[in-house]
Amino acid sequence: MQLELPLALAPAAAPAGSLRYIQLGGEVVGYRFRRARRRSIGMVIDDEGLRVAAPGHTSIAEVEAFIREKARWVLRKLSEWRAAPRPQVVNWSDGATIALLGVPVTIELVPGRRDISLHDGRLGIGLASRGEPAALRKRAIAWIKERARALFGERLSVYAARLGVPTPALALSSARLQWGQCREDGRVRLNWRLIHLPLHLVDYVVAHELAHLREMNHSARFWAVVGGLYPDYLLARRELRESSHRLPIL
Numbered sequence: 001m002q003l004e005l006p007l008a009l010a011p012a013a014a015p016a017g018s019l020r021y022i023q024l025g026g027e028v029v030g031y032r033f034r035r036a037r038r039r040s041i042g043m044v045i046d047d048e049g050l051r052v053a054a055p056g057h058t059s060i061a062e063v064e065a066f067i068r069e070k071a072r073w074v075l076r077k078l079s080e081w082r083a084a085p086r087p088q089v090v091n092w093s094d095g096a097t098i099a100l101l102g103v104p105v106t107i108e109l110v111p112g113r114r115d116i117s118l119h120d121g122r123l124g125i126g127l128a129s130r131g132e133p134a135a136l137r138k139r140a141i142a143w144i145k146e147r148a149r150a151l152f153g154e155r156l157s158v159y160a161a162r163l164g165v166p167t168p169a170l171a172l173s174s175a176r177l178q179w180g181q182c183r184e185d186g187r188v189r190l191n192w193r194l195i196h197l198p199l200h201l202v203d204y205v206v207a208h209e210l211a212h213l214r215e216m217n218h219s220a221r222f223w224a225v226v227g228g229l230y231p232d233y234l235l236a237r238r239e240l241r242e243s244s245h246r247l248p249i250l
């Protein structure tokens with residue numbers, strides 16, 4: 001049996017389709033357009049904004065007429081979409097910020113160095129000789145995962161001692177849909193993206209997964225074990241649910 005804490009929102013992948021613009025009322029609206037095997041034009045507004053799909057034979061003029069017909073709906077949905085909380089996409093340039101343990105740290109690109117270090121709210125990333133952005137991002141994420149592993153390991157041993165069990169084996173996950181998982185063989189998986197959140201939320205997930213070593217379910221008895229380890233669990237559970245909308249996309 002696998003138990004998990006659901007993430008409320010999975011981060012968006014890169015949007016598909018070509019970007020086009022249309023004027024609706026006084027507003028210029030961008031949308032992603034793609035051809036699809038379908039009978040009619042379809043339109044959705046989701047985490048990626050406005051997306052339109054049309055059959056191969058439809059002209060752009062027809063597509064635009066279709067969007068204009070629904071202009072009021074589009075504009076209302078888009079303004080709701082803009083007001084909704086949205087994860088920040090980190091662009092890995094000098095001065096960009098990223099949350100680590102709930103605190104924003106500023107990215108500083110350091111020429112002539114290869115290492116990565118965290119001091120006084122600055123994440124110094126050495127620009128290796130061939131420091132193209134993709135490689136830099138990859139190195140930084142690997143470093144962040146390493147830190148996550150070390151920290152989560154420490155917190156697991158603190159709470160395992162409190163529960164009176166040996167520290168379980170830890171694996172990092174990058175699952176899109178869960179914070180943590182405790183398996184019947186006693187291994188605990190924690191989502192490395194928890195490292196963006198304040199320590200008390202990391203601790204809640206640790207306590208939650210460890211409590212599954214006693215109760216492999218979400219019964220009242222399970223929550224009593226959680227409460228014994230982490231008295232403020234109700235508050236943390238709510239906070240965690242809200243935080244999942246704000247995880248940065250690295």
Ligand SMILES: [Zn+2]
Binds near residue numbers: 004208217218
């Ligand atoms: Zn659970």
